[in-house]
Amino acid sequence: MTHDPYSHxxxxxxxxxxxxxxxxxxxxxxxxxxxxxxxxxxxxxxxRTIKNVPLLRGRTVVNLFFESSTRTRSTFELAAKRLSADVLNLDISTSATSKGESLSDTLLNLEAMASDMFVVRHSQSGAPHFIAESVTPGVAIINAGDGRHAHPTQAMLDMLTIRQRKHNFEGLKVAIVGDILHSRVARSQIRALNALGAAEIRVIAPATLLPSDIEALGCRVEYNMVEGMRDLDVVIMLRLQRERMAGALLPSEREFYRLYGLSQDKLALANPGCLVMHPGPINRGVEIESAVADGPQSVILNQVTNGIAVRMAVMSMAMSGQVEERSRLRQESGAL
Structure with missing residues (x-):
């Protein structure tokens, strides 16, 4: 697998x-x-009736979304509140950033408000990494999606959904279908599936919607969906990201659906019990047939539910790591 330029x-x-x-x-x-x-x-x-635990009580979490979002932002907000944090949702369209204030100055002002965590969604790849390098030590940064680079919490909620149904990853054959080129979700899913030991990862798409380095990520490329669906245990459909496309990468949405849309006939080629997934938002009749999206093999709504739990996990673990790191640094400085 090629190395991510944004160092882990x-x-x-x-x-x-x-x-x-x-x-x-x-x-x-x-x-x-x-x-x-x-x-x-x-x-x-x-x-529970009372859906709160005290792990982030007294902490302030800032949702810093430079891109619009419904599921990701709302599940991060719910996750923070269920951890008992105070939550600030920053509307970038009306913030000082829109008036010319630099990102660094915005961060400094937010830190001055004693913020403990920034959840960042940005159109530029590497923006959360830049922020993590720039903030005062002790402030945790969670990537809620950056450019075409990564969407790690989405990938992990997908992994949780798969594990709940399939119990482990060994032996699983998983396909990711559609607009791989523009999908930060696909990149993170591929990394997660490889790390967790999936037997085979396929990407199914037209050549115009595949990145040039996709095989180096550890995938098998299929251009024909009929062939690619055979023997699958999980199929993950992706949204066509028209807003990120430059030029005519597709002949038409109707033609895309005919070749790469998930219909009941195509799903029947996979193994019995093949899971159907989609990170949303869904374009019905473009990427997936409604009968499949709402059918018995679909776990799309389970993905949304699991997003809250995964984001609670990541936020609590990152804050715990920050606290342990500060304690270690204090001990080291006191020993000098």
């Missing part, structure tokens, strides 16, 4: 615990399994 070393403490969550690159099976196990422990919280 920044996000780990000296003893290998999370202090930021920026990318899945370089994170091993044990740490990813720890995230999944922690998320599993939070599933029960969402089933």
């Amino acid at each position: 070393a920044l996000q780990l403490t000296a003893d290998g615990q999370l202090r930021h969550f920026l990318t899945l690159d370089g994170l091993g099976k044990d740490l990813l399994t720890d995230i999944l196990d922690t998320a599993d422990s939070f599933i029960e919280v969402g089933e």
Whole structure:
């Protein structure tokens, strides 16, 4: 697998615990399994009458979204509140950033408000990494999606959903279908599946929607969906990201659906019980047939539910890592 240019070393403490969550690159099976196990422990919280635990009580979490979002932003907000944090949602369109204030100055002002964590979504690849390098030590940065680079919490909620149904990853054949070229989700899913030991990862798409280095990420490329669907255990459909496309990469949405849309006929080619997934938002009749999206093999709504638990896990683990790191640095400075 090619190395992620946004170094994973920044996000780990000296003893290998999370202090930021920026990318899945370089994170091993044990740490990813720890995230999944922690998320599993939070599933029960969402089933209580009182859906709160005190792990981030007294902490301030800032949702810093430079791109629009519904599911990701709302599940991060719910996750922070269920951890008992104070939550600030920064509307970038009306913030000082829109009036010419630099990102660095915006961050300094937010830090001055005693913020403890920034959840960052940005159109530029590497923006959360830049912020993690720039903020005062002790402030945790969580990547909620940056450019075409990564969406690590989405990948982990997908892994949790797969594990709940399939129990482990060994032997699984998984396909990711559609707009791979523009998908930060696909890149993070591929890294997670490789780290967790999936037997085979396929990408199914027209050549115009595949990045040039896709095979180097450890995937098998299929241009024909009929062939690519055979013997699958999980199929993950992706949204066509028209807003990121320059030029005519597709003949038409109708033609795309005919060749690469997930219909009941195409799903029947996979193994019985093949899971159907989609990170959303769904374009019905373009990427997936409604009968499949709403059918018995679909776990799309389970993905949304699991997003809260996974984001609770990542936020609590990163904050814990920050606290442990500060304690270690204080002890080291006191010993000098």
